[in-house]
Amino acid sequence: MFFLSSIRREPMFKEGVRNMAPVAMGIGAWGLMTGVAMVKSGMSVIEAVAMTLLVYAGSSQLAAIPLLVAGAPFWVVLATGFCVNLRFVVFSLHLRPYLMYMPRWRRMTHGYLTADMSYAMFTSHYPEPASTDEQRRAQEAYLTGGYCVTWVSWMGMSLIGIALGNLIPQSWGLGFAGVLSLVGILCSMATSRLRVLAALIAGATAVAAYALPLKLNIVVAIGVAVLLCFWIEKGFVPNPAAEDDV
Amino acid sequence: MSGSTDWWTLAVIVGLAGVTVLTRCFFFILDRPWGLPDWAHRALHYAPIAALAGVVIPEIVMTSGHLVPNLHDARIYAAVAGAAYYFWKRGVLGTMLVGMAVYLPLHLRLAW
Numbered sequence: 001m002f003f004l005s006s007i008r009r010e011p012m013f014k015e016g017v018r019n020m021a022p023v024a025m026g027i028g029a030w031g032l033m034t035g036v037a038m039v040k041s042g043m044s045v046i047e048a049v050a051m052t053l054l055v056y057a058g059s060s061q062l063a064a065i066p067l068l069v070a071g072a073p074f075w076v077v078l079a080t081g082f083c084v085n086l087r088f089v090v091f092s093l094h095l096r097p098y099l100m101y102m103p104r105w106r107r108m109t110h111g112y113l114t115a116d117m118s119y120a121m122f123t124s125h126y127p128e129p130a131s132t133d134e135q136r137r138a139q140e141a142y143l144t145g146g147y148c149v150t151w152v153s154w155m156g157m158s159l160i161g162i163a164l165g166n167l168i169p170q171s172w173g174l175g176f177a178g179v180l181s182l183v184g185i186l187c188s189m190a191t192s193r194l195r196v197l198a199a200l201i202a203g204a205t206a207v208a209a210y211a212l213p214l215k216l217n218i219v220v221a222i223g224v225a226v227l228l229c230f231w232i233e234k235g236f237v238p239n240p241a242a243e244d245d246v
Numbered sequence: 247m248s249g250s251t252d253w254w255t256l257a258v259i260v261g262l263a264g265v266t267v268l269t270r271c272f273f274f275i276l277d278r279p280w281g282l283p284d285w286a287h288r289a290l291h292y293a294p295i296a297a298l299a300g301v302v303i304p305e306i307v308m309t310s311g312h313l314v315p316n317l318h319d320a321r322i323y324a325a326v327a328g329a330a331y332y333f334w335k336r337g338v339l340g341t342m343l344v345g346m347a348v349y350l351p352l353h354l355r356l357a358w
Binding site: 207 | 258275293295299340341353
């Protein structure tokens with residue numbers, strides 16, 4: 001929605017850009033490697049560019065590449081993409097009260113462009129949905145500023161990655177910069193003891209269930225961590241809301 | 247140009263774009279208001295960090311489907327150094343840079 005100048009003029013747009021800027025390099029490095037990986041796995045340049053511009057979801061792109069190359073059935077590729085993207089379903093539930101006042105095309109455009117980092121930064125900056133028109137404009141501008149940086153750095157570096165193609169050896173391991181950025185985001189979310197526990201349970205579960213197909217280990221990890229933390233919270237933490245804001 | 251373009255692949259790509267829209271907008275495609283039970287609101291406090299940990303931790307401690315057999319792996323030291331930096335200075339970019347500064351020499355020189 002950064003093509004709307006009415007949003008760009010809001011002061012919170014710049015704030016969103018500023019807050020997201022430090023993450024841009026990590027996203028860019030991740031995009032670069034995704035671009036290189038697409039071309040090197042045998043996709044044509046046109047296919048790789050189409051995938052970058054349309055799909056705009058690194059983990060489902062990376063998961064889809066070997067399936068595309070192997071000629072897996074249509075529904076298997078889509079089902080894999082859906083499972084890898086399930087975390088976004090959880091995010092959309094959280095974002096609903098922030099966006100429902102908008103017409104459908106507008107909220108769905110925001111939704112499509114809001115990936116992990118944008119979601120995490122937006123909801124930690126605004127723990128509560130807006131209640132006045134002024135707050136709504138500010139929140140929309142902040143969200144847009146954040147995903148504007150994400151989109152530009154992802155697209156730009158992915159396209160450069162596609163162009164460089166085989167020039168960058170995979171063995172340099174630059175893709176790991178994306179993982180390290182996610183480590184930083186993960187640390188920034190660890191704001192209470194129960195959330196640290198959720199991360200540890202989810203990590204251990206994802207490793208233990210790694211053999212499951214379709215990246216379902218991630219879905220199982222979320223389910224186990226949320227249910228266990230919820231159960232611990234009910235049984236052992238008298239005031240979970242206070243624990244939250246440590 | 248390594249591969250050739252075919253319509254089937256392009257159709258799958260369009261389908262995947264549809265999956266991105268569907269999952270990112272899942273709960274706000276319909277106008278109909280949904281009442282959310284309280285437990286679901288509480289679950290949202292844990293789901294995002296659980297999802298990220300579920301994606302990230304296997305990327306650090308696993309190699310082709312198995313736990314790394316020993317500590318000769320640059321990713322582990324890089325992630326620990328990055329996390330330590332985060333809790334010291336609180337910056338995501340610094341986390342990435344410190345992590346890469348540990349990762350690249352170990353990975354390229356020692357092939358860890």
